[in-house]
Amino acid sequence: MKIALLGTNFGQAHAAVYAAREDVDVDVVMIGRDAAKTAQVAGQFGFTAATDLDAAFADDSVDLVDVCLPIALHTPMALRALAAGKHVLTELPMAASLEEGRRLVAASESSDRHVFVDMFERFIPANQALDDAVRDGTYGRLEELTCWSAMAPLWPGASLGAKVLPMEGMHSDLDLITRALGMPHEVHVTSVERNADAGAVEAVMAFDGALARSSVSSLRPMPWGGRGGWTAAFTDGVLESVSTMGYDGKPTTSLTACTGEGVHEVELPPADQYAAMIEHVLAVLRGEADNRITPAGALDALQLTLRVDQQVNAGW
Template sequence: MKIALLGTGFGQAHAAVYASRGDAEVVMFGRDPEKTAKTAGQFGFASSTDIDAAFTDPSFDLVDICLPIPLHAPYVLRALEADKHVLVELPLADNLQDAQEVAGAAQRSGKHVFVDMFERFIPANQALFDAVTEGTYGRLEQLTLWNKTAPLWPGASLGLKTLPLEAMHSDMDIITRTLGQPTDATVTTVARDEDTAAIEAAFTFDGATARSSMSSLMPMAWGVRGGYTATFEHGVLDATSTMGFDGKPTGTVTAYTQDGPRELDLPTADQYTAMIDHVLAVLHGQDENQIGPDTVLAALRLTLDIEQRVNGTH
């Protein structure tokens, strides 16, 4: 599998996974020749600043797009026009019209489009999805999600302008996958400055409620911490996790029922490795695409609603 990896920033998270495999040949593309060559060299990859080659070179099977959000949809469409499979960082687009256009183009193309909904591959979240699907504890009545982070990424803004699309989209995916679309929403915010802020979003459903709390107000010593509490008719799932600079979370999920508390035995998994493993398995004909663009539209619709309430956009 030959892969054109676009972007030297977050693209490094994908590069690390490809480098650990023996079945991926990668060329990393960036704007700055020196920076791109240095970054690609860390993983043993070739580098290029000729981004057109990612689409015109017939030897590339997959285009992996780790570029700024406004470029996501246009570059996915360009890759499909070039008859390439595509993996794109979330969110799929910064507006619903472009996302729907990509979903339609993907369906017509016969090529796979994957959106990096990495949170679906976190074992704690899979435990929640399974409990809802299988009705393990009855109906889900209340879901609280929280993520609080320090400014661990130099130069990256986590203020009100970026938090909805950059940080809350994964929570919106969890909410829509477990409860659907809400009937009502309330959003409150606080901003320390342009790059640090917090958003609280509360949602009402038919017979259920959900809340997402996202904050970048924490000191460096805090790192990244998050989790959820899912209250069902006949039990509770409570998950907590911490994440360091390596991007690999550790955590636990505890089930509380009338029989008492029980920590769930979950597999150890790095979400980015699991996501890319899934992508390559699909391309090798070993799995069905679980992160196609049609599967992310509900979450994007809710994310964009929060974005509009916070920043008055879209």
Template sequence: MKIALLGTGFGQAHAAVYAARDDVEVVMFGRDPDKTAKAAAQFGFDYSTSMDTAFEDASFDLVDICLPVPLHADYVLRALDAGKHALVELPLADNLADAQRVAEAADRSDRQVFVDMFERFIPANQALVEAVREGAYGRLEQLTLWNRMAPLWPGASLGLTALPLEAMHSDMDIVARTLGLPQGIEVATVARDDDSACIEATLTYPDAFVRDTVSSLMPMPWGARGGYTATFTGGVLEATSTMSFDGKPTGTVTAYTADGVHELALASADQYSAMIDHVLAVLRGGADNQIAPASVLDALRLTLDIDQAVKRSR
């Protein structure tokens, strides 16, 4: 399978996964010739600075879009118009109208569109979603999620303007898939500077509430850490994880019930590799698409609502 990988920033996370496979051919695309050549050489890929080639060259099967968020929707639509499958980094778009346009176009097309909802492939998150779906511990009453990180990604801003779409979106996908959309949202914020901040969002439901905290205020030795505490009518699930710049978390999930305490047995998984495994399996007819655009609209709607609440709070 031949893949056009657009973007030399976060695109490198996808590139590292592709480079470990022997069943794909990748060409990396970027606007800066020197930067693109350097990134491509790191992974042993060919490169190009002509974005048009990614869509015009009939040999490409999949366009992997790791470009700035405002470009996501238009580039997915362009890929579909060119008869290509598309994988796009999250979020799908920076507004709901564009996201819905993509979802509708994907539904009409015979091509597949995937949104990199990598958190769906983290075993700890899968354990929570399955517990809610199966009612393993009763009804979910309260969910606390937290992610606190150092500036591990040089050049990336994680200030108040970036945190909702860049860092909270994955948490909102968990929330949307377990409790749906809330009745109300309140946020509190603190900003150290333009690139470092913290947001705490409280979401209310008729019989539950959620608190989500995302912070980029941590010192470099902290790395990135996160987790959740999910309180059910019949028990508690608690997850903790640590993550370095490679984006590969390690962690545990512990269940607390009237019968005692036990750690859940989780499969070992790198979420980016698992996401790309899923994409390629779908394209080869071995799986159904679990990260299609229509499946992410509620999470995006919720994330954009938080983004607006943060803007109002400022």
């Protein structure tokens, strides 16, 4: 497996996973605009550095193009990879518009290549426990789901102002919500902005017989790091997950169940969601699994994220 990794910022999270694996060609090509920075970052992981983006698509030996570029480039690069006969893994959100997202869905479904969207939160054990509880009715019917995350400016140079928070910070939680409850029939959004790089957004969503909230904030000092979680209230109990996370994307998570019989901690298997996501990608490419993170499966979350984004930016 040879991989062309596009992007040297968040691409480092994927690079660390590839570098730790023995079954991936260690001569991963890491491609960035800044030659010096690309060489420095690629060198940390023992990868080849390049600045020629065209090479990722022209090189017949490249099997997978991994797109860790700004959101506006996700769909164009994914479509270009498909046209070049490559499998593609794209960061989320998969598109900057619903039209682009639908175009990627159509292209992926008509291609014999796999397209993966980095819906990493689906591989977090606590989130998988919520999916299972909703599907199996373990605690009855889900009536309320509240998701929250609050972070410091952990990614130097990246804006986390209110205008970008829906696309940059809420998408994963909105995917959790749409998987659990479907698409809402009402969405109400409020936001506050300290400056162009720090703010907070909250969305309240109404469903038939249920409601959900998603709250994301970048109004925290650096020692805070990143913290988040969710509370799911069912007719017969409550599940609550709390996690802390740093730049490496490796959370410390707890899961608590509360029913009429009492409160207990739910044991979770250890997991690194980025490693698990990439393991899934490689397993699919080896023919050992079905793709769980297709563009079609990410379209509802994209549509809801764009709806929240539109309401936030309409108010500024």
